[in-house]
Amino acid sequence: MFDTMTMTKVLGAVCGTFLVFLLGGWAAELIYVGTESHDEEHAQGYVIDVPESGGGEPAEAEPEVTFEEAFEVADATAGEGVFRNCRSCHALEDGSNGVGPHLFGVVGRDVDAVADYAYSGALEEAADVWTEENLYAFLQDPQGYAPGTKMSFAGLRDPADRANLIAYLATNPGS
Structure with a gap:
């Protein structure tokens, strides 16, 4: 059953498989790694230019927009789109609390005014009334x-x- 010809075929199959893996690894290296040339014309990846900072000084920060400046150009229609972030926890209908208290008439309302909602107590220490500035x-x-x-x-x-x-x-x- 195991004569010389069978052993030769098995050894040939093992060597052939090994040769296929070697050639596959060589081809993959050529495709993904490239040649040994590292000049700029054939460099792999992208070069991102980073401006030098002047002697370790921090970069100039964007000027902070004040409440008055932001509120002068406020758009309630655009705010309806922003409210989508709040919908998962808050409702606008009076008396329908979610994870958070309802926001019906919240502007100008006392901070802990929703009677059937258990506030944490931290808000009462921060403010008394939800003015526009406090909400901001x-x-x-x-x-x-x-x-x-x-x-x-x-x-x-x-x-x-x-x-x-x-x-x-x-x-x-209600506001």
Whole structure:
């Protein structure tokens, strides 16, 4: 059964398989790695130019938009689109609380005015009334404005989004 010819065929098959793997590895290296030439004309990847900073000085930060500047051009219609971020936890209908309290008439309302909602207590320490300015600061960084608040939302970084959302909430009946 295992004569010399069978052993030769098995050894030939093993060597042939090994040769196929070697040739495949060589071809893949040519395709993905390229040649040993590292000149700029044949360099792999992209070069990203990074401007040199002047002696380790920090880069000039964008000027902070004030509440007044953002609120002058606030658009309630655009704020309705921003409210989509809030819908998962808040409702606009009076008395229908979700994970968070309802936002019916929130602008100008006392901070802990929703009777059937259990507030964390952190908001009462931060403000008394939800004025536009208080909402603007709170929506930027809820945890920074009222440490310990139940609201786990990271905040709205764009000042225009915050102002638009407040303008939309102010048009809500009851505001």
